[in-house]
Amino acid sequence: MFFFRKKKKLENVSNFNNKIIKIGIDLMGGDYAPISTIEGILLSLYELKDLHLKITYYDKIDYKKLIENFINKLPKRSKIYNYFRKNLDNEILNRIEFIPCSSYISMSDKPVNILKNKDNTLVKVFELLRDGVVDGVLYAGNTGAFLETSVLVVGRLNGVKRPALLTVLPFNRPVLLLDSGANPECKPEYLLQFSIMASIYYKKIISNSLPKLGILNIGTEKIKGNSLAKESNKLIGSYIKTNDNLFSYLGFVEPYDIVNSKVDIVVTDGFTGNIMLKSFESLGEYVFNFIKKEFSLNIFNRAVGLLSRRIFKRIKSYFDYSEYGGALMIGLNGISVKTHGRANSRAIKNSINFTYKLIHNDINSIIIKELNNIRNITLNS
Amino acid sequence: MFFFRKKKKLENVSNFNNKIIKIGIDLMGGDYAPISTIEGILLSLYELKDLHLKITYYDKIDYKKLIENFINKLPKRSKIYNYFRKNLDNEILNRIEFIPCSSYISMSDKPVNILKNKDNTLVKVFELLRDGVVDGVLYAGNTGAFLETSVLVVGRLNGVKRPALLTVLPFNRPVLLLDSGANPECKPEYLLQFSIMASIYYKKIISNSLPKLGILNIGTEKIKGNSLAKESNKLIGSYIKTNDNLFSYLGFVEPYDIVNSKVDIVVTDGFTGNIMLKSFESLGEYVFNFIKKEFSLNIFNRAVGLLSRRIFKRIKSYFDYSEYGGALMIGLNGISVKTHGRANSRAIKNSINFTYKLIHNDINSIIIKELNNIRNITLNS
Numbered sequence: 001m002f003f004f005r006k007k008k009k010l011e012n013v014s015n016f017n018n019k020i021i022k023i024g025i026d027l028m029g030g031d032y033a034p035i036s037t038i039e040g041i042l043l044s045l046y047e048l049k050d051l052h053l054k055i056t057y058y059d060k061i062d063y064k065k066l067i068e069n070f071i072n073k074l075p076k077r078s079k080i081y082n083y084f085r086k087n088l089d090n091e092i093l094n095r096i097e098f099i100p101c102s103s104y105i106s107m108s109d110k111p112v113n114i115l116k117n118k119d120n121t122l123v124k125v126f127e128l129l130r131d132g133v134v135d136g137v138l139y140a141g142n143t144g145a146f147l148e149t150s151v152l153v154v155g156r157l158n159g160v161k162r163p164a165l166l167t168v169l170p171f172n173r174p175v176l177l178l179d180s181g182a183n184p185e186c187k188p189e190y191l192l193q194f195s196i197m198a199s200i201y202y203k204k205i206i207s208n209s210l211p212k213l214g215i216l217n218i219g220t221e222k223i224k225g226n227s228l229a230k231e232s233n234k235l236i237g238s239y240i241k242t243n244d245n246l247f248s249y250l251g252f253v254e255p256y257d258i259v260n261s262k263v264d265i266v267v268t269d270g271f272t273g274n275i276m277l278k279s280f281e282s283l284g285e286y287v288f289n290f291i292k293k294e295f296s297l298n299i300f301n302r303a304v305g306l307l308s309r310r311i312f313k314r315i316k317s318y319f320d321y322s323e324y325g326g327a328l329m330i331g332l333n334g335i336s337v338k339t340h341g342r343a344n345s346r347a348i349k350n351s352i353n354f355t356y357k358l359i360h361n362d363i364n365s366i367i368i369k370e371l372n373n374i375r376n377i378t379l380n381s
Numbered sequence: 382m383f384f385f386r387k388k389k390k391l392e393n394v395s396n397f398n399n400k401i402i403k404i405g406i407d408l409m410g411g412d413y414a415p416i417s418t419i420e421g422i423l424l425s426l427y428e429l430k431d432l433h434l435k436i437t438y439y440d441k442i443d444y445k446k447l448i449e450n451f452i453n454k455l456p457k458r459s460k461i462y463n464y465f466r467k468n469l470d471n472e473i474l475n476r477i478e479f480i481p482c483s484s485y486i487s488m489s490d491k492p493v494n495i496l497k498n499k500d501n502t503l504v505k506v507f508e509l510l511r512d513g514v515v516d517g518v519l520y521a522g523n524t525g526a527f528l529e530t531s532v533l534v535v536g537r538l539n540g541v542k543r544p545a546l547l548t549v550l551p552f553n554r555p556v557l558l559l560d561s562g563a564n565p566e567c568k569p570e571y572l573l574q575f576s577i578m579a580s581i582y583y584k585k586i587i588s589n590s591l592p593k594l595g596i597l598n599i600g601t602e603k604i605k606g607n608s609l610a611k612e613s614n615k616l617i618g619s620y621i622k623t624n625d626n627l628f629s630y631l632g633f634v635e636p637y638d639i640v641n642s643k644v645d646i647v648v649t650d651g652f653t654g655n656i657m658l659k660s661f662e663s664l665g666e667y668v669f670n671f672i673k674k675e676f677s678l679n680i681f682n683r684a685v686g687l688l689s690r691r692i693f694k695r696i697k698s699y700f701d702y703s704e705y706g707g708a709l710m711i712g713l714n715g716i717s718v719k720t721h722g723r724a725n726s727r728a729i730k731n732s733i734n735f736t737y738k739l740i741h742n743d744i745n746s747i748i749i750k751e752l753n754n755i756r757n758i759t760l761n762s
Binding site for chain 1: 562566605606635636652667672689
């Protein structure tokens with residue numbers, strides 16, 4: 001994901017309930033892995049003193065050397081340098097375990113091939129989640145592989161028909177988009193479940209208020225759109241009549257309503273959602289590249305460009321994916337977060353902190369309860 | 382449509398074959414109608430000396446006064462002012478006919494209501510096209526009404542299963558997108574027909590070279606996407622094996638390939654296409670508004686903003702819809718062009734010139750021939 005909003009400082013959630021939070025990470029996932037991942041991991045361990053990590057890695061990688069390189073790059077006499085020099089062998093290495101695998105998944109590997117050789121870093125890290133060894137997984141690699149493996153290995157939450165990829169779009173106010181890519185074909189009942197799951201996420205993670213929810217469509221009149229939009233509108237419209245505690249329902253919304261934050265949660269199928277997400281991302285890149293080119297056309301433009309540098313830097317920071325936590329595969333039997341393939345070390349660190357927050361808030365147990373409620377309503381009616 | 386490329390000068394196509402070109406226009410269509418439409422009409426009549434127009438208008442409108450107001454706004458002693466002062470009553474009014482109607486369609490009218498009272502400016506202008514009184518129609522109003530009315534009144538070209546809305550996306554090179562909103566639900570054979578029609582359009586209107594064509598999808602592997610994408614890929618893939626003269630087939634493409642002009646024609650259903658188009662438009666607006674806000678944050682930024690004004694003006698002109706011709710409803714039994722609801726007089730003028738060019742190139746007869754060829758192939762095989 002290309003553009004993403006200014007980070008918010010992670011609130012101090014450490015040591016809540018005295019539960020130790022354990023996250024699994026595939027060291028090999030991402031365009032700049034394993035260097036970006038190891039650096040992000042160490043930065044997180046420095047920030048969150050109760051964080052424990054299980055790292056699956058390709059056994060030809062010398063992770064000790066990567067750690068050493070990272071520490072040597074730190075400014076000597078800095079607080080963080082001293083921390084690592086002092087605590088590496090005891091406190092830090094007690095909080096992190098490295099698990100070797102004989103293979104790993106590259107960005108170009110096809111999802112269908114992943115389960116053929118199961119001794120790979122991606123399958124292994126999800127097996128840790130399935131077996132309860134970790135509470136959540138973060139992955140920065142191949143999205144297709146992530147979707148396939150997470151569902152196959154970890155499985156769905158009790159009552160969930162289809163897990164969905166939930167992405168936070170960083171407009172003036174955050175807008176949750178789901179499904180942003182997991183299910184190219186959907187049914188109205190999936191969209192209803194997406195709505196329920198996202199509302200719980202919204203309340204727990206974004207803001208403790210009633211979110212405004214809409215179905216993505218090509219117009220706002222009832223007769224507009226494809227049959228999925230129209231049928232889902234009927235289903236969600238009738239659900240909300242008896243269940244108005246989770247979200248307030250706007251009906252149909254369009255991309256214009258999303259960029260202007262007139263809606264908090266947008267539900268759609270994973271085909272349309274993914275196309276919209278990628279359209280936003282690629283147009284954002286296109287516009288910035290276009291502006292850059294214009295500002296280097298001649299000497300005057302270059303001079304004004306130099307003066308504008310600080311302003312553009314600030315603007316770009318709002319659109320920077322590395323400030324952003326990642327997309328949650330919601331509805332899985334465990335917290336699974338996918339961050340950008342281009343994630344650098346800072347992005348990895350932010351994503352680990354984000355995964356930590358998701359685990360801490362334990363949204364899955366609330367989802368199970370709410371879906372059970374609907375089932376009971378449906379059975380009784 | 383928000384962003385659109387720098388206009389190209391209309392080549393001098395006047396008086397080709399000595400055929401008089403007649404265009405019908407609904408004076409009442411568009412946010413700034415009837416002033417924007419009357420002004421665009423007069424500008425076009427000034428530029429294209431063989432253009433004839435039939436204008437449907439709401440009979441409470443005093444169009445003579447609108448014309449008078451326009452001429453009075455022109456700089457006295459200018460060439461255009463003198464032209465209108467000299468020729469209004471003879472040459473110009475001979476090329477334009479005003480047809481009164483007792484009602485018109487507003488931007489908020491629902492498509493379903495339009496055919497209830499047929500004596501409205503929109504139905505009437507399409508009846509002129511149906512009856513051969515004009516060769517094409519331009520409309521700047523309500524898109525839903527345009528789609529509905531054009532198909533119902535004008536009807537499909539012989540052999541066409543579904544007309545589609547063809548939009549030209551103005552990236553570094555123009556990219557044709559269809560269906561950009563007419564058919565929310567599509568079948569693979571529609572996408573094949575869209576491909577054939579768009580290729581003919583491309584060769585006649587954009588560039589006399591073989592266009593690269595792709596199906597919009599959420600990934601480029603064969604197994605990716607929804608069933609429409611996968612089935613259409615099979616159908617178009619097998620069609621291209623025996624018909625390689627219209628386009629070269631790329632398989633699946635993503636939004637990234639579109640903004641980078643790696644593809645010339647993108648086919649998809651009208652739901653996905655419309656969402657993508659609106660995502661591009663609304664993100665473009667969002668980014669420009671964001672930049673504007675940042676450049677007015679404080680005195681320094683405002684000063685740099687003033688220096689950058691010329692640069693941004695140039696950048697915005699590339700993204701300005703008013704430079705853009707409009708979207709063609711391709712596959713209809715007559716040329717029907719929809720331009721932006723927000724079209725100003727210059728945009729209306731450009732759209733009339735664009736409609737003129739489309740009529741002149743007579744793409745419909747080539748489409749009929751090509752579709753006949755496929756039918757024969759299918760029948761023989």
